[in-house]
Amino acid sequence: MRKQFLRTTVCACSILVLGIWTSCQKQRDDTSKTEGETPDKSTNATYSIWQDILQDTSTFCLKTEKIDGKSVAFEWLENPKIDYNAIRYYLGEFKLADDIATKTLLDKIALAPESETPFYFHILTDILQKADGAVAEMLPEKTEEFIRTHAYYFAHYLADKTQKGRKEIADLYAQFIKTALSQKNIDLQEWKKTLLSACSKCSQEEKNILEKFCQLME
Numbered sequence: 001m002r003k004q005f006l007r008t009t010v011c012a013c014s015i016l017v018l019g020i021w022t023s024c025q026k027q028r029d030d031t032s033k034t035e036g037e038t039p040d041k042s043t044n045a046t047y048s049i050w051q052d053i054l055q056d057t058s059t060f061c062l063k064t065e066k067i068d069g070k071s072v073a074f075e076w077l078e079n080p081k082i083d084y085n086a087i088r089y090y091l092g093e094f095k096l097a098d099d100i101a102t103k104t105l106l107d108k109i110a111l112a113p114e115s116e117t118p119f120y121f122h123i124l125t126d127i128l129q130k131a132d133g134a135v136a137e138m139l140p141e142k143t144e145e146f147i148r149t150h151a152y153y154f155a156h157y158l159a160d161k162t163q164k165g166r167k168e169i170a171d172l173y174a175q176f177i178k179t180a181l182s183q184k185n186i187d188l189q190e191w192k193k194t195l196l197s198a199c200s201k202c203s204q205e206e207k208n209i210l211e212k213f214c215q216l217m218e
Contacts, residue, residue: 046208049159053166060165062090062126068118076119083108086123096127098134106138110145117153121146125165128172140180143173148191151199155206158213174216181217188217 067076077087085105088094096102106127112120124146131139147154154173158166181191192214196207 043208046205046212049205049209050212052161053158053170056165056167058164058166060125060129060169062122064122067122070118079116079119081113081116082119086120089123089127096131096135098138102135103138106142110142111149112146114150114153117150121150121153121157125169125172128176140176140183143176144180144191147173147177148195148198151195151210152201152206155199155202155209155213158209159206170213170216174213178217188214 065072070076072090076082077090083105085094085101086108089096089105094101094105096105109120109124109127124143127135128139128143157163158170160166178188180186181188192211195210195214196202199207199210202210
């Protein structure tokens with residue numbers, strides 16, 4: 001009788017220990033699974049922003065009351081630092097051509113100071129939409145240079161829901177940059193690394209947006 005009791009007790013204890021071990025193991029597995037599946041907030045936010053960009057049906061327009069929150073008439077056009085021909089272009093008084101004046105304007109746009117970037121970006125976007133012939137052939141290199149130099153502003157612009165024509169702008173710039181990389185025989189992945197490393201002001205979310213933009217050129 002005593003042996004039977006001991007065997008029963010040992011069996012019961014074994015079952016109890018096994019149950020506790022199984023429960024703990026399941027808890028550890030569940031915890032590991034949960035930790036492994038914790039969403040990257042930055043990635044999720046980027047996906048949401050990028051989907052919003054892709055669904056943007058608004059259109060870009062050269063003539064507008066404000067650019068980047070500043071009055072065109074009273075702040076941008078009256079800014080003495082803005083290139084004279086850039087202002088003339090906005091007003092419809094400067095015609096692009098295969099000449100020194102146009103090349104000089106494109107050079108100034110590509111290397112615009114940070115404080116003047118919004119206006120020059122606005123001008124460049126309109127130029128990309130309308131240019132053809134010899135002028136269009138100048139644009140891939142200058143477009144690539146502009147975006148590489150002003151990557152932070154470009155990412156910030158695309159993420160801003162108040163801006164018009166974000167999808168068409170992303171597609172437009174991707175088209176010209178892809179051409180530039182092809183002409184210079186530059187690998188897209190290498191260019192992307194250069195773009196991201198050059199954007200020292202970019203948050204991780206903004207860098208993610210630039211990576212999404214680069215995918216348009218694949």
